[in-house]
Amino acid sequence: MPKLKIIVGTTRPTRVADQVAPWVASVAAAHGSFDVEVLDLRDWPLPFFSEHFGTLGDMNDPTYSEPLVKAWNAAIKGADAYIVVTSEYNHSVPGVLKNAIDTVWASNAFRNKPVAAVGYSAGIGGGIRAIEHLAQIVVETEAVPLRNSVVIPFAHDAFDDTGRPTSPVTHAALDVLLDDLAWWSAALEQARTAGELPPGRARLRDAIDKARAAASPVA
Numbered sequence: 676m677p678k679l680k681i682i683v684g685t686t687r688p689t690r691v692a693d694q695v696a697p698w699v700a701s702v703a704a705a706h707g708s709f710d711v712e713v714l715d716l717r718d719w720p721l722p723f724f725s726e727h728f729g730t731l732g733d734m735n736d737p738t739y740s741e742p743l744v745k746a747w748n749a750a751i752k753g754a755d756a757y758i759v760v761t762s763e764y765n766h767s768v769p770g771v772l773k774n775a776i777d778t779v780w781a782s783n784a785f786r787n788k789p790v791a792a793v794g795y796s797a798g799i800g801g802g803i804r805a806i807e808h809l810a811q812i813v814v815e816t817e818a819v820p821l822r823n824s825v826v827i828p829f830a831h832d833a834f835d836d837t838g839r840p841t842s843p844v845t846h847a848a849l850d851v852l853l854d855d856l857a858w859w860s861a862a863l864e865q866a867r868t869a870g871e872l873p874p875g876r877a878r879l880r881d882a883i884d885k886a887r888a889a890a891s892p893v894a
């Protein structure tokens with residue numbers, strides 16, 4: 676069964692993520708398409724990104740600056756699909772979440788896998804601007820951001836005493852998201868098995884090297 680990892684993108688005490696993420700995880704498990712694991716960034720106190728080619732060592736099995744960074748890269752790489760649960764901080768994703776994504780810089784861990792978002796906020800925007808930014812961010816990792824997402828406005832009041840969202844639209848949106856994620860997960864797994872191109876930036880570097888060599892041939 677495909678592995679779905681749910682990344683919980685805020686860490687502060689009293690966070691509303693503690694209402695959103697358990698609901699997402701329980702509905703995802705009940706969907707029946709995935710083995711579900713929650714990656715709560717509170718459990719992953721990653722350093723501010725500080726990797727460089729000296730900390731990577733062997734590119735095929737990088738050491739990184741700390742064992743936790745190596746473990747985080749392995750945790751992300753070992754998934755077939757992702758849901759990112761993100762609040763909106765100043766019209767974008769929380770810094771701790773951006774840092775966690777930047778930290779998989781060298782492993783191509785998200786590459787050719789689908790990423791869906793569940794956004795929430797205290798205001799009427801429901802995290803929509805964070806979701807839009809997230810799509811821009813993960814596309815650089817060569818992940819596949821999905822169109823259908825969950826948007827939860829006024830998040831402090833969006834769940835009842837049993838932990839379920841009070842709006843039926845919220846639940847319906849998560850079902851749509853999970854159906855899409857299962858479809859994309861299967862399609863991209865098949866495509867990865869058939870064979871992947873090397874990462875785009877490596878192919879571009881090779882093309883530039885070849886063009887430079889052709890422009891200045893050694894006599």
Ligand SMILES: Cc1cc2nc3c(=O)[nH]c(=O)nc-3n(C[C@H](O)[C@H](O)[C@H](O)COP(=O)(O)O)c2cc1C
Nearest residue numbers: 685690691692762763764765766795796797798800
């Ligand atoms: C640093 C910061 C920036 C915020 N910026 C926004 C914002 O741009 N738009 C919005 O609707 N809510 C914003 N909020 C309110 C959050 O959506 C709300 O506090 C939410 O509960 C935060 O998620 P969390 O509780 O999981 O940390 C901001 C909150 C914080 C702490």
